[in-house]
Amino acid sequence: MEEITLVLLSALVVLIVLIKSWGMVSGTSGATNIPGPFAWPFIGNAGYFFGVTDGESALKAFTTMAKAFHDPLNRFWLGPKLVILVKSPKYIETLLTHKAASSKDAFFYKEVKNVTGNGVFTREGEAWQRMRKPLMNIIQPKNIGNFQGIIGKKVENMCEELQLRIDQGFFDISKYIKLCSLEVLFEAAMGVDNIGFMSGLDKYEVIHQVEEEIEEIFVSLWNWKAMTGLTKYNPGDFRELMLPHLDKMIFERKEEISSQRIDYNTDPKSYIDVVIQTAEKEQRSNYETSLLLVDFIIAGSDTQSIVIILILSLLAMHQEYQEKVYQELLSIFGHSDRKPNEDDLKKMVYLEMCLKETLRHCSPPSVARYVNEDVQIDGYFIPKGASLLFALYLPLVDPQHWERPSDFYPDHFLPEAVAKRPKGTFMPFVAGPKSCPGQLYSFQTMKTVVSTLLRRFHFTTEQKFDDLHYKYLLMREPVNPLVKISKRLPTSSS
Numbered sequence: 501m502e503e504i505t506l507v508l509l510s511a512l513v514v515l516i517v518l519i520k521s522w523g524m525v526s527g528t529s530g531a532t533n534i535p536g537p538f539a540w541p542f543i544g545n546a547g548y549f550f551g552v553t554d555g556e557s558a559l560k561a562f563t564t565m566a567k568a569f570h571d572p573l574n575r576f577w578l579g580p581k582l583v584i585l586v587k588s589p590k591y592i593e594t595l596l597t598h599k600a601a602s603s604k605d606a607f608f609y610k611e612v613k614n615v616t617g618n619g620v621f622t623r624e625g626e627a628w629q630r631m632r633k634p635l636m637n638i639i640q641p642k643n644i645g646n647f648q649g650i651i652g653k654k655v656e657n658m659c660e661e662l663q664l665r666i667d668q669g670f671f672d673i674s675k676y677i678k679l680c681s682l683e684v685l686f687e688a689a690m691g692v693d694n695i696g697f698m699s700g701l702d703k704y705e706v707i708h709q710v711e712e713e714i715e716e717i718f719v720s721l722w723n724w725k726a727m728t729g730l731t732k733y734n735p736g737d738f739r740e741l742m743l744p745h746l747d748k749m750i751f752e753r754k755e756e757i758s759s760q761r762i763d764y765n766t767d768p769k770s771y772i773d774v775v776i777q778t779a780e781k782e783q784r785s786n787y788e789t790s791l792l793l794v795d796f797i798i799a800g801s802d803t804q805s806i807v808i809i810l811i812l813s814l815l816a817m818h819q820e821y822q823e824k825v826y827q828e829l830l831s832i833f834g835h836s837d838r839k840p841n842e843d844d845l846k847k848m849v850y851l852e853m854c855l856k857e858t859l860r861h862c863s864p865p866s867v868a869r870y871v872n873e874d875v876q877i878d879g880y881f882i883p884k885g886a887s888l889l890f891a892l893y894l895p896l897v898d899p900q901h902w903e904r905p906s907d908f909y910p911d912h913f914l915p916e917a918v919a920k921r922p923k924g925t926f927m928p929f930v931a932g933p934k935s936c937p938g939q940l941y942s943f944q945t946m947k948t949v950v951s952t953l954l955r956r957f958h959f960t961t962e963q964k965f966d967d968l969h970y971k972y973l974l975m976r977e978p979v980n981p982l983v984k985i986s987k988r989l990p991t992s993s994s
């Protein structure tokens with residue numbers, strides 16, 4: 501009797517696996533006509549992600565999967581999920597802005613949501629509009645001019661700390677940049693002059709812990725066990741570290757609002773006001789309210805920090821480009837140490853080319869969207885319910901579009917070179933309704949920080965371009981970039 505039960509149970513398990521896998525089997529022929537590899541029952545093609553242990557191996561696995569086929573679109577199954585990998589600039593641009601692909605796919609964003617709660621980054625529909633619209637208002641061009649003084653002040657503080665590093669050997673500048681970028685975001689977009697949650701703590705240690713947590717989220721996303729539902733990510737300690745302090749910050753802002761009778765509903769002045777307004781409408785607990793801030797803090801500071809860290813390292817490797825930027829800065833400021841204003845930033849044309857070339861090497865390798873209705877495009881059929889995974893990284897290194905794809909070569913962004921390339925080749929802020937709202941703000945911050953540092957310090961390094969390794973987090977993040985700084989002296993040509 502026991503044996504019969506065992507056989508029946510085994511048969512049931514096999515039946516469930518087969519039913520669960522049916523989508524994959526039919527997917528190779530019926531659900532979509534897009535070419536892709538054979539999909540194994542249950543895991544599909546998640547085998548590409550066997551052995552992912554950190555951000556570096558995650559990027560490797562993703563690239564191997566993306567480069568395995570040469571079609572502009574490929575079909576994969578990651579566990580139960582039908583994924584259409586979008587690889588060519590033409591389809592990247594068309595599908596990112598397609599009305600059927602206006603939401604993020606929970607399959608790829610569930611761990612982010614698991615950690616950051618229900619912030620603007622993972623919201624959809626009306627709830628998303630509720631936060632996105634006022635955020636756009638806060639960081640629109642007419643307001644960000646007011647941020648210039650704040651950014652200048654915070655960079656000065658960082659320069660003071662960096663003075664101690666002059667001629668002191670090679671070091672990783674990341675922690676200085678990340679702290680500065682965080683402080684700028686807090687004051688500019690949130691109206692808070694000090695990072696409350698860091699008082700009494702080792703600020704650099706906090707940043708390190710947050711980074712580790714972000715890496716864990718991303719590694720868990722690109723882990724075959726998570727794709728097949730066998731494991732679930734458990735948020736670590738950083739929430740315990742940050743949330744009580746974010747809660748205090750929100751409490752203090754509420755007091756200010758009530759004592760000064762501030763109208764934060766019709767005209768929210770900072771992102772904290774947006775969060776307070778949203779939480780009230782949605783009747784959120786204090787804990788959930790603080791959590792609403794977390795994704796914005798990470799999206800708004802970590803991203804641009806990575807570009808700044810990388811450009812300093814790349815300019816240290818390429819002295820000729822660093823000198824060209826420096827000469828441009830001399831032509832704008834002479835030897836004065838005044839802070840840059842908005843007009844100065846517009847004149848930093850060569851620096852902007854260098855920043856874009858840096859973004860080519862570090863911008864987000866992929867984003868994902870949910871397909872909410874069937875799409876027919878050039879004979880390809882993409883069914884509702886599939887996920888579009890945009891392999892933004894591939895066109896960024898494709899020799900078809902770049903004269904020197906594997907180098908740091910700012911001339912890639914000369915106007916005539918840009919005009920020749922399809923738009924979808926370079927989309928660091930993506931496009932469509934879920935595109936990044938922080939593009940202008942980040943260029944303002946990046947130009948101000950980098951120009952100030954290059955006017956003060958000369959950067960060198962012993963690392964070579966090919967020595968740099970990258971891990972896959974929000975962006976491609978360089979691992980342990982090392983620079984040395986010395987005091988800038990006037991050059992003979994100046």
Ligand code: HEM
Nearest residue numbers: 620621799800803804864867928929930934936937938942
């Ligand atoms: C170089 C700097 C930056 C890059 C390359 C970048 C890139 C991106 C990308 C690719 C997305 C879409 C993500 C996805 O669909 O999964 C995004 C979204 C977002 N970014 Fe940025 N970003 C940068 C800086 C910033 C800054 C400075 C802020 C804030 C001031 C910001 C705030 C956001 C927010 C709130 C979202 C979510 C938008 C939504 O879903 O409505 N980003 N960013």
